[in-house]
Amino acid sequence: MQVEPxxxxxxxxxxxxDERAAVYRAIETRRDVRDQFLPQPLPDDVIARxxxxxxxxPSVGFMQPWNFIVVRDEDRRAxxxxxxxxxxEEAALMFEGAAQDKYRSLKLEGIRKAPVSICVTCDPTRAGKVVLGRTHNPRMDAFSTVCAVQNLWLAARAEGVGVGWVSIFHEQDIKTVLGxxxxxxxIAWLCLGYVDRLYAEPELAVNGWRQRLPLxxxxxxxAWGVRPAG
Structure with missing residues (x-):
């Protein structure tokens, strides 16, 4: 017997x-953790969740283009x-004066301090050459994978797990390490580990790099540039 949609x-x-408040709390208190990871390992069941x-x-055309490489090996992480x-270091040299000094002062130690990392990838061939919803925007597979990253991040907040997104690397270097x-x-190198405290505001705002823009x-x-009435 066929089941109808x-x-x-x-x-x-x-x-x-209460459920609604929990969802919004996860969204509003999610932070990009760079240095505050605790050394205790993440249990396998937490990583699985x-x-x-x-x-x-969600993914365009339900192509599910993601893969997740769970990296615990210390040599690979090193x-x-x-x-x-x-x-x-290349990035630091792109800034000048006080901005460069501020950049160098940021603590970006997640790769070494977090007990586990997850490399999130996107396979543009997963659903074939022509994908429903990607016909006119070839980047929709990457955008879909970013949704997976955000899902993981919000779930991690609910689990009391900190996440840091590392984006400063040459992609081929990471591909070589992980094959x-x-x-x-x-799409993302994510550092994961338990934290006992999170910044009340995004760390870059606390450190004076940038502040949140008014909504x-x-x-x-x-239309573009038209402010809502009232």
Whole structure:
């Protein structure tokens, strides 16, 4: 007997006030952790739940282009840290004066301090050459993978696990360390570990790098540059 799509629908009721508050709390208190990781290992069941949350993300054409490489090996993480260090020095030289000094003062030790890392990748060939929803925007597979990263991040916040997103590296260096095929794109290197405290505001805001922009300055009504009435 064939099950019709409408027979798989579930009720779309709103969450209770407590459930809603928990979701918004995870969103509002999620932080990019760079240095505050505790040394205790993450249990396998926690990692499994985080990966399941990531795998529950939406994806264009339901292509699910992601893979997750869980990296515990200290030698591989050390090699990735070396690649990061080289790229980080290049990045520092792109800033001038006080900005360069401020950049160098930031503590970016997640790769070495976090007990586990997850390399999140995107396979653009996962669903074939023509993908529903990607026909006119070839980057939709990468955007979908970012949704998986955000799912993992919010689930980690609920678990009391800190996450740091490392993006300062030459992609080929990481591919070499992990044996990633040429056609696969690296979307994120995530450092994960327990933390006992999180900054009340984003760390870069606390350290004076940038401040959060007012939401009202970023919202337009019906067309670019048109402010909402009232």
């Amino acid at each position: 409408q027979d798989r629908l579930v009720k779309a009721d709103a969450f209770s006030s 985080l990966l399941a949350a990531a795998h529950s993300a 090699r990735v840290f070396d690649a990061f260090q080289r790229a980080n 990633i095929p040429d056609h696969i794109e690296i 009202e300055d970023l919202v337009f009504s019906d």
